[in-house]
Amino acid sequence: MLKLFIVDDEAPARERIKELLGDIAAELPTEVVGEARHGHEALERFPASGAELLLLDIQMPGMDGLELARHLVGLESPPAFVFVTAHDRHALDAFELNALDYLLKPVRAERLAAALRKAAGAPRDRIAESLRKAAGRPREYLSIVERNRISLVPVRDIVFLRAEQKYVTLRTREREYLIEDPLVALEREFADRFVRIHRNCLVARSAIRGFERGTGGEDAAWMVLLDGVEERLPVSRRQWPALREIAAEQGGS
Amino acid sequence: MLAVSIRQDVSAHARADQLPDFRNLGVLARMLVGANLLAGAAALAAAPTIAQALERFIASAMVLEPLLMACLIVLYLATAPLRRLPYRAGCAAVLAVVLALSALEHAALERVTGEPPAPLWRMLALAALGAALLLGYFRLFTRAYSPALAEARLQALQARIRPHFLFNSLNAVLSLIRKDPRRAERALEDLSDLFRTLMGDARRFVRLADEIALLERYAEIEQLRLGDRLRITWELDSAPSDALLPPLVLQPLLENAVYHGVEPGTGTADVLVHIERRGDRVFARIENPYADPAPQREGGRGGNKMALENIRERLALFFDAEARMEAMQRGSRYSVELELPYRHAT
Numbered sequence: 374m375l376k377l378f379i380v381d382d383e384a385p386a387r388e389r390i391k392e393l394l395g396d397i398a399a400e401l402p403t404e405v406v407g408e409a410r411h412g413h414e415a416l417e418r419f420p421a422s423g424a425e426l427l428l429l430d431i432q433m434p435g436m437d438g439l440e441l442a443r444h445l446v447g448l449e450s451p452p453a454f455v456f457v458t459a460h461d462r463h464a465l466d467a468f469e470l471n472a473l474d475y476l477l478k479p480v481r482a483e484r485l486a487a488a489l490r491k492a493a494g495a496p497r498d499r500i501a502e503s504l505r506k507a508a509g510r511p512r513e514y515l516s517i518v519e520r521n522r523i524s525l526v527p528v529r530d531i532v533f534l535r536a537e538q539k540y541v542t543l544r545t546r547e548r549e550y551l552i553e554d555p556l557v558a559l560e561r562e563f564a565d566r567f568v569r570i571h572r573n574c575l576v577a578r579s580a581i582r583g584f585e586r587g588t589g590g591e592d593a594a595w596m597v598l599l600d601g602v603e604e605r606l607p608v609s610r611r612q613w614p615a616l617r618e619i620a621a622e623q624g625g626s
Numbered sequence: 627m628l629a630v631s632i633r634q635d636v637s638a639h640a641r642a643d644q645l646p647d648f649r650n651l652g653v654l655a656r657m658l659v660g661a662n663l664l665a666g667a668a669a670l671a672a673a674p675t676i677a678q679a680l681e682r683f684i685a686s687a688m689v690l691e692p693l694l695m696a697c698l699i700v701l702y703l704a705t706a707p708l709r710r711l712p713y714r715a716g717c718a719a720v721l722a723v724v725l726a727l728s729a730l731e732h733a734a735l736e737r738v739t740g741e742p743p744a745p746l747w748r749m750l751a752l753a754a755l756g757a758a759l760l761l762g763y764f765r766l767f768t769r770a771y772s773p774a775l776a777e778a779r780l781q782a783l784q785a786r787i788r789p790h791f792l793f794n795s796l797n798a799v800l801s802l803i804r805k806d807p808r809r810a811e812r813a814l815e816d817l818s819d820l821f822r823t824l825m826g827d828a829r830r831f832v833r834l835a836d837e838i839a840l841l842e843r844y845a846e847i848e849q850l851r852l853g854d855r856l857r858i859t860w861e862l863d864s865a866p867s868d869a870l871l872p873p874l875v876l877q878p879l880l881e882n883a884v885y886h887g888v889e890p891g892t893g894t895a896d897v898l899v900h901i902e903r904r905g906d907r908v909f910a911r912i913e914n915p916y917a918d919p920a921p922q923r924e925g926g927r928g929g930n931k932m933a934l935e936n937i938r939e940r941l942a943l944f945f946d947a948e949a950r951m952e953a954m955q956r957g958s959r960y961s962v963e964l965e966l967p968y969r970h971a972t
Contacts, residue, residue: 382892383794383851389801411892432790434892459797461789479797 378424412436431458439508444516472503536573546601648705728753816843835867865901887914913961
């Protein structure tokens with residue numbers, strides 16, 4: 374019995390999927406163990422549901438299906454995904470969905486059965502990469518997985534990201550978290566938002582308040598002053614030329 | 627029922643007969659070619675052989691071409707005041723210009739060569755005949771072509787349904803068929819009415835009552851999909867149901883309100899539809915919660931500006947400068963206001 378979780382913001386669409394699952398139950402027995410109306414609800418309810426596969430609407434309020442899936446793959450035993458969308462083909466060109474299993478609304482029973490079978494049996498190792506490609510844009514949240522719980526930090530709240538041994542420290546004004554994403558991947562994904570100031574550190578452009586010389590005379594490194602965080606971060610010599618432009622824009626200090 | 631359209635359309639409304647624009651290159655070229663064709667035809671009719679006809683044509687061209695040039699120059703310069711005259715008066719003025727220039731030319735030829743090429747009455751009659759024929763041709767020409775252009779633009783501008791809405795609606799209807807076949811039937815009827823209007827004649831005015839019925843059918847479908855996330859308040863008590871307006875002016879505005887104001891949110895969103903008569907104007911306002919578009923999401927939810935521009939252009943085609951549309955954002959509410967002249971079915 375395949376355990377499923379359905380995420381769609383429209384109640385009739387969830388009902389329809391359940392009807393179709395009933396129709397194909399003889400050849401593919403399934404059980405719906407959970408439902409959610411949007412991404413945040415799904416993140417809350419999914420881990421405890423014990424579902425092995427998610428049926429996910431792509432276009433949803435708040436957080437879309439692709440971003441939701443990108444957070445769920447961080448779980449210890451990530452589920453399989455089948456995406457469902459009402460987009461027309463033209464709009465679908467914007468997404469690179471080919472590597473993923475997806476269905477077009479209205480869904481046909483036989484297509485649903487085929488997609489479920491294929492997704493449930495597929496290897497999960499490349500899924501994170503496929504999802505990143507399909508989304509084609511940066512996430513709005515970073516996720517922190519603690520045991521079997523996922524919490525989200527909005528990317529716009531992040532002041533800096535610093536690599537420390539095995540993890541990356543994520544600092545907001547309020548507190549800090551440890552995440553597993555490699556710094557290089559974060560730099561690439563959020564190039565618009567963060568600037569590298571040091572081999573091990575990315576800072577939100579909008580949080581930079583100014584620069585000052587560290588103690589130790591002429592040779593001392595420049596330090597970044599941040600909005601809302603006391604800590605000052607050193608700028609490496611290599612990154613200084615790029616940062617000088619930002620310093621100039623802000624009038625320097 | 628919907629689509630009891632009134633037999634009054636743009637072509638009848640905006641396209642009274644008008645003099646051609648004499649500064650238009652195409653018009654000038656047509657006048658040159660037309661006048662010479664007439665002269666050529668006259669020469670052919672009058673002479674027994676081709677050679678003689680050619681000779682005759684050349685002889686008449688020596689009289690015709692200077693006159694034609696003079697006429698073109700005067701009309702070119704006077705085109706603006708001429709086009710402001712009522713059509714008949716304008717035609718009379720053009721005829722007067724042609725006759726005066728012909729008389730002038732006749733006098734000049736008489737003085738230079740000693741003997742005129744033809745008696746004055748004959749020159750005036752031929753000139754008047756040529757001018758009348760050309761004016762008649764231009765009248766037929768503009769009648770045949772400009773409404774077609776306006777129509778083509780209107781059809782192209784007619785609001786298009788979003789595929790996302792269509793497929794989600796069909797999906798919602800499918801979900802009803804087993805549990806609530808009657809509601810499913812009604813939903814399909816609503817969809818049919820919506821599509822009938824979308825594929826219908828973009829030139830015809832519709833009654834406000836019909837456009838409101840369409841709004842309600844559309845809302846019914848959205849309600850099915852969105853349930854209690856969508857709450858619409860209708861303020862229609864003083865809406866003049868006999869007012870005439872272009873089809874599909876209000877429905878796309880409501881669709882926008884749902885698409886941009888309701889769908890991106892997870893809670894209940896209030897949408898207001900307010901229509902009233904204010905003296906000789908019809909006033910409508912559609913209001914929805916303003917969802918802050920995160921910059922990254924703009925690609926996904928774009929198209930609002932385009933829909934508004936589309937409606938604005940159609941209003942201009944129907945009402946010229948008499949209609950007004952304005953979109954504004956106040957705090958957490960976004961609204962579009964529309965004002966049209968109050969015209970009603972007679």
